[in-house]
Amino acid sequence: DGGITQSPKYLFRKEGQNVTLSCEQNLNHDAMYWYRQDPGQGLRLIYYSQIVNDFQKGDIAEGYSVSREKKESFPLTVTSAQKNPTAFYLCASRDRGNTEAFFGQGTRLTVV
Amino acid sequence: SQQGEEDPQALSIQEGENATMNCSYKTSINNLQWYRQNSGRGLVHLILIRSNEREKHSGRLRVTLDTSKKSSSLLITASRAADTASYFCATDDIDTGRRALTFGSGTRLQVQP
Secondary structure (H helix, E strand, O other): OOOEEEEOOEEEEOOOOOEEEEEEEOOOOOEEEEEEEOOOOOEEEEEEEEEOOEEEEOOOOOOEEEOOOEOOEOOEEEOOOOOOOOEEEEEEEEOOOOOOOEEOOOEEEEEO | OOOOEEEOOEEEEEOOOOEEEEEEOOOOOOEEEEEEEOOOOOEEEEEEEEOOOOEEEEOOEEEEEEOOOOEEEEEEOOOOHHHOEEEEEEEEEOOOOEEEEEEOOOEEEEEEO
16 A cells, blocks of 8 residues: 555653654655644644755754655654644655645654 | 635534635645645645636535635535544645645534534
8 A cells, every 4th residue: 555654643752852753655755744733723844855865944843853864754853952842743745746745644742 | 834824713514514615825826735634633635726727626525716816715515424624725835936835724624413
């Protein structure tokens, strides 16, 4: 089955810890994206990547980092510098051009 | 920055009724897309309308686009309880050239059986 997989589904982070959220796609898409969603809100762009070994900051990149070493993978690290990390994180991918995006099922991160 | 803004924020209707939600955006676009999100899940693409199109249909969905007013509407006809979800519009900002979808705040639709 082709698709985009996020893991874990639920993640708990202690204060001061870094955590990494996984996103893998087998759709052969060039572009990948990370969004943050707070309760009852829309999606805000954290980082995006159009090609391997290249990525750009979105609207709320502070406190986050990414890498794009492989076309299939775009992990997101939530660092201790992110003061309010509790949220629902969504990864997406799509072909080049302004086409539809395919989303993973999300990771819910909670600070404990 | 939030490009698209949906209206209303929440909508509650009875099964069988039509649901209309609106989206406004700020920049130039190549197309506008609508997505659906069930609670606690990822988004699913519904329909894409290009900037040179004024109306598009897909099953029970009808989308309109008015580029002069920078607005779009999504109509769901003969709604079902299973249509209960949040609906988002999304656009690519061609003014800045940023190749990433910007989403609105969404409309939460509740269809009462």
